[in-house]
Amino acid sequence: MTKLNENDKKIGTTGHSWDGIEELNNPMPRWWLYTFYLCIVWGIGYTIAYPAWPLVSAATSGMLGYSTRGEVVEQIAEVDAANAAINTRLASVDLGEIITDPELESYATSSGKAVFNTFCVQCHGREGGLGAAGYPVLSDDDWLWGGDIENIHLTVAHGIRNEDDDDARYSEMPAFGEILEPEEIEQVVNFVMSLSETPQDASLVDAGAVIYEDNCSACHGEQGLGDRDQGAPNLADAIWLYGGDVDTLRETVTYSRYGVMPPWSNRLSEAEIRAVSAYVHQLGGGE
Structure with missing residues (x-):
């Protein structure tokens, strides 16, 4: 065992010893301790002021009432308000006008891509809707139900062979x-x-x-x-x-085969359905 030198003797030990090894009594610097205590106080204050502790069905709301979800809702509402005029226009014009009006087409394809990437890529895939086995490619000119924007809109709105929409496209191949x-x-x-x-x-x-x-x-x-x-x-x-x-x-x-596509008219707004229809139409196979 190494003997204590003179400096160690001045510091002293805690009295703990393990197999002859002693622990010097070196306390943490005061600045470090004060910073540590300050962090504890700040942490307690944060949990009181902001949502923090998980409960059975929610978390504590905090005294300031702040909510990240509420902030996102506000931001979405701001974007919706800013786009309200063009969305109203998009939802009301003839479908054929969307692809002939540069402003509408630009907005529709941009917002339609966001809709597609949120709701459609799970089946039709990214990279312009390249599809998969049982899920049609949307960027070629091979269409089961028609590739003009009116038919694309009808398919998106009502779906195919589902039981949720009376206007769903329907056909059945016998086994x-x-x-x-x-x-x-x-x-x-x-x-x-x-x-x-x-x-x-x-x-x-x-x-x-x-x-x-x-x-x-x-x-x-x-x-x-x-x-x-x-x-x-x-x-x-x-x-x-x-x-x-x-x-x-x-x-x-x-x-036989019996592919099903859900209707989107009960989950998307008319403007969103038209936007994603315009986006799909311009992928390369729209007629």
């Missing part, structure tokens, strides 16, 4: 696994593949054409070009919502 034999499904799948790419088994295409004509052409058209009035996709352009490989097409024909 042909309950109608056709497995070999007939293989035939029609190969015919559908032949419309846009090489079929897996070319020998089944002719038989598949007959199956297609009897069961599929009423919705998808004789040439497989689809029907936007029914939301029936174009089968001849090699653009697939769920995938165009033989296994995915077989699953689609056998079990």
Whole structure:
């Protein structure tokens, strides 16, 4: 054990000893202690003045009544008030005027992008709505229900195949696994593949054409070009919502697909719906 030197002896020890190791009695500097005590007093004062302690359903409100949520609400109200005139105009003009009026189009696409990034990217993805399996790409010119701004607005407002809006777009593909034999499904799948790419088994295409004509052409058209009035996709352009490989097409024909989009008219204002419709329209595929 190191012996205490003369300076250590002057300081003295606390009387604590561990295996012969003693603790010098070196108190903290007074300036540090005063700063520490001041921080304690300030912390107590802060918890009294501002929201701080969590309770069962909320936190203590504080004597000053300050609220970060309230501050955000005030800021949103200020922005809404500043944009009230142009939002009223956006909500009332003919939809076609939005994309022909430079001021309205600029405002609509800017605010529409914010709406899209808040409510739409979860399904349609960022980077201009590049979509995913089961979620349409919004930046190409392949539209199930039409890509002019009126049709985009209708789709956004009322959604697709949901039970919440009586005006939702609606179509339903039958599950042909309950109608056709497995070999007939293989035939029609190969015919559908032949419309846009090489079929897996070319020998089944002719038989598949007959199956297609009897069961599929009423919705998808004789040439497989689809029907936007029914939301029936174009089968001849090699653009697939769920995938165009033989296994995915077989699953689609056998079990059908039933994608659902919620209506936004009960969550967004008319100005916001028009803004996001204008934003989607100008992504590159709007008609």
